[in-house]
Amino acid sequence: MEPVTSVPEDSAGAGCTARSSQDTRSAQIAAAVAACLATAQWLVFRPGILTPDTVFQYREAVTGQFTNVHPPLMALVFAAGRRIGVGLGTLMWLQAFTLHLGILLLARTVLRRVVGNRRPGLTGPMLGAALLVASPLLSPCMFYGATFWKDVWLAIALLFAAVAYLRLVDRAEPRRPFDFAVLMGLTAVVPSLRHNAIVILPALAWLVWHGAPVRDRRLCLLLTTASMLVALAMPRVLNRLARARDADPVGQVLALDLVGLWKAHPECRPSLPHVKANVRADLVDTRYHFGHVAQLLWSEPIIVEPGMFDREPLHAQWWRAWREFPLPMLEMKLRAFWPLLGLDQRLTHYWIEHGQWAEDLGLRHEGWAGAREAVLRFGDKLVARQKTLRWVGRVHGVWLAVALGLWVCARRLGARAAGFAGVAALALAYYGGFLLASVMPDYRFMFPATLLVQVVVVSTALGALLRRSAGRAAHAGR
Numbered sequence: 406m407e408p409v410t411s412v413p414e415d416s417a418g419a420g421c422t423a424r425s426s427q428d429t430r431s432a433q434i435a436a437a438v439a440a441c442l443a444t445a446q447w448l449v450f451r452p453g454i455l456t457p458d459t460v461f462q463y464r465e466a467v468t469g470q471f472t473n474v475h476p477p478l479m480a481l482v483f484a485a486g487r488r489i490g491v492g493l494g495t496l497m498w499l500q501a502f503t504l505h506l507g508i509l510l511l512a513r514t515v516l517r518r519v520v521g522n523r524r525p526g527l528t529g530p531m532l533g534a535a536l537l538v539a540s541p542l543l544s545p546c547m548f549y550g551a552t553f554w555k556d557v558w559l560a561i562a563l564l565f566a567a568v569a570y571l572r573l574v575d576r577a578e579p580r581r582p583f584d585f586a587v588l589m590g591l592t593a594v595v596p597s598l599r600h601n602a603i604v605i606l607p608a609l610a611w612l613v614w615h616g617a618p619v620r621d622r623r624l625c626l627l628l629t630t631a632s633m634l635v636a637l638a639m640p641r642v643l644n645r646l647a648r649a650r651d652a653d654p655v656g657q658v659l660a661l662d663l664v665g666l667w668k669a670h671p672e673c674r675p676s677l678p679h680v681k682a683n684v685r686a687d688l689v690d691t692r693y694h695f696g697h698v699a700q701l702l703w704s705e706p707i708i709v710e711p712g713m714f715d716r717e718p719l720h721a722q723w724w725r726a727w728r729e730f731p732l733p734m735l736e737m738k739l740r741a742f743w744p745l746l747g748l749d750q751r752l753t754h755y756w757i758e759h760g761q762w763a764e765d766l767g768l769r770h771e772g773w774a775g776a777r778e779a780v781l782r783f784g785d786k787l788v789a790r791q792k793t794l795r796w797v798g799r800v801h802g803v804w805l806a807v808a809l810g811l812w813v814c815a816r817r818l819g820a821r822a823a824g825f826a827g828v829a830a831l832a833l834a835y836y837g838g839f840l841l842a843s844v845m846p847d848y849r850f851m852f853p854a855t856l857l858v859q860v861v862v863v864s865t866a867l868g869a870l871l872r873r874s875a876g877r878a879a880h881a882g883r
Contacts, residue, residue, distance in 0.1 A: 431528045435509035438532060442539070443501035443550065449780060450551040451772035452494035454760040459553045460768070463493065467766055471647035474654055478597045478643055479555055493553070493768065500557060501550035507564030508546070508856070509535040512864040514571045518824070519868025521577070530871060534864040541787055543798045543859050548757040548784060549852065559598045560853035563835070566591045566612065567828045567857060573616035574824040580618030588616055589628070593635040597643055600654055604838035606636055608831045615827060656714050658842045659723040661698050664709065665737040666726060668693050673730050679722045683713035696741030698844040744846035745839055746802035747795075755847045756799055757784040801836070801851040808832045808858045825861065832858050 453459070458475065465471045466483030486496050512534040516527045539546040549557050569588040573580050592613055596603040613632050617625040643649075666673055667680045668689050674681060688708040692700045700708050713719065727734050743749075759781050762769050770777065788799070796803055808829050815826035835854040843850075 431513055431531060432510070434528055435506060435513065435531065435535075438535075439502050439505035439509060442505045443498050446501045446547070446551040447494065447498045447772070449772050449776045450760075451497070451770075452492065452768065453497035454548060454552040454758060455762065455768055456552060456554070456758050456760060458555075460761065460763045460766070462553075463763070463766060463768065471649040472652045473644055473649045474652045475555060476597050476600060476640060476643065477647040477649045478594075479553070479558065481643065481647055494771065497551065497553060500553065500561070503561050504546065504550045504557060504564075505535070505539065507561050507568070508538055508860055510568050511564050511571075511857075511860045512538070514568050515861055515864035516868045516871070518571060518575060519865055520872050530864075530867055534860070534867050538856070538859045538863050541784070541798065542794065543863070544852070544856055545756055545784070545848070546856070547780065549849065552758065552760075554849060555598050556849045556852050559595065559602060560856050562591045562595050562598060563831065563853050563857045564860070566595075566609070567831070567861070570612045570616050570827060571824045573618065574827075576823070580616070582618055585613075585616060585618050588613060589632045592632045593639055596636050597639045601838045601842040602835070603637075603640075604841060605831060605834040606633060608827070608834040609636070612827050612831065653714065653716050655842075656716060656719055657698050657702065657844055659719055660701055660709065660713050661696070661741065661844060662734065662737045663719075663723060663726060664689065664693060664701065664713075665695055665740065666730065666733055669737070669740075670730070670733045673726070673733060676729055677722060677726065679715075679718045680713070683710040684708065685710070695737070696744045696843045696846060738840050738843075741843040742840050745843055745851055746805065747800040747846075747848070748802040755845075755849060756788050757781065799848065801848070801855050804855045804858045805833070805836045807862055808836070808854070811858065811862065825865075828857065828861055 455463075462475055462480040463483050465477070465480040466487060469484070471477045471480055482496070483493070486492070509531060513527060513531040516530050516534065520527065538544060541547055549560075566588055569584040569591070572578060572584045573588065592606075592609040595609065596606065610629055610633055614625060614629045617628055619625050619628070644651075663677060663680050664684055667677050667684060685706075685708050688700075688706060692704075692706070692708045694700065701713070787794070812826050812829035812833060815822040815824075815829060832854040836851060839850060
């Protein structure tokens with residue numbers, strides 16, 4: 406613990422005023438930089454990098470016929486935007502702006518926590534840390550900021566949740582109700598962005614409990630419980646609002662597990678009559694890949710019959726398999742999860758996508774075609790040739806290990822690192838959630854957790870260097 410020195414009231418007030426002014430200025434600079442980056446992406450990719458998921462949800466918004474293949478929140482936002490004359494390009498700009506602003510504000514918040522009051526001017530370090538994280542060396546933000554994906558929205562939610570939480574647990578700052586309202590609001594919306602994001606609710610509950618600006622434990626419990634109930638209810642409310650048809654997206658995961666069990670453990674087959682009746686045994690050995698649902702749904706030739714996805718027998722057999730073969734089923738989960746970490750892949754799947762058009766929906770490229778092609782070629786070259794750099798920028802397994810190390814260190818440091826353990830736990834919970842639902846070795850799925858860890862770690866390292874430099878300068882001046 407550092408010694409506490411008394412400061413004259415006038416000096417303290419002047420210091421707070423100066424710090425507030427600097428905070429305002431750095432926030433304005435962050436917003437300006439985020440706007441510049443978003444505008445550059447908008448000019449190049451307008452209306453955005455459209456993928457099958459984007460077009461699928463936009464088509465739902467246009468036709469008014471929704472499903473729960475994807476949570477309908479994005480499609481509802483599309484539909485609302487169209488009604489008030491806001492096009493996909495404008496929504497794309499807002500997404501890119503918010504993503505970059507979240508990175509910048511989290512970098513500033515972490516730097517402030519690490520450096521403390523010894524160096525009030527952190528605008529330069531904030532920009533340096535944020536731009537390093539947003540560079541293709543560490544992340545595909547250049548592309549993902551321009552791609553309308555639910556994973557990007559979730560990344561934005563985690564960034565701002567981390568900012569609000571770190572501010573709430575900063576002992577040098579009062580716990581502001583605004584930050585707590587932001588944290589509760591983001592907690593409520595997270596499960597509505599991605600089906601499996603519900604697994605991080607316990608971690609978010611801890612953030613809400615620990616960050617609550619109230620001393621009454623009963624009131625704190627009430628607020629935490631209320632945020633969890635709203636978060637659990639929101640997906641159902643949105644499904645009913647959209648009148649979304651139930652396409653049983655969970656069934657895809659269950660079928661993938663059961664067919665994997667049928668393939669890897671022949672001794673289990675007598676207990677899997679539903680699989681046996683609907684699987685094309687001649688194709689399983691050559692076509693089935695653990696953690697890749699394409700061969701079950703759309704990659705011809707399909708290795709299962711449509712009856713495989715009949716809800717009642719599929720769900721019943723999956724639960725029976727867990728009761729009778731818990732260890733083999735856990736093995737299936739781990740084998741599906743492993744490819745997502747990227748540790749044994751030289752080319753990470755879908756680090757970027759070139760996108761597609763949907764002329765029938767009025768979606769076509771409207772940006773700077775030459776620059777777009779140049780940027781996409783650069784992305785392809787980076788993925789194809791930079792084998793060594795992939796370990797810092799395209800392998801989730803590396804950052805999962807870093808997140809675990811951050812959590813352990815923060816727990817050991819205790820009060821000196823208050824908040825960092827909670828942020829690390831949030832990232833680890835999101836990584837772990839894919840043990841339940843890994844359907845493709847797609848880089849973007851774990852992108853929100855990796856981006857969160859990258860911003861925190863890079864900003865912490867830079868803050869530690871600044872603090873050490875300030876300490877040496879102070880020692881030399883004595």
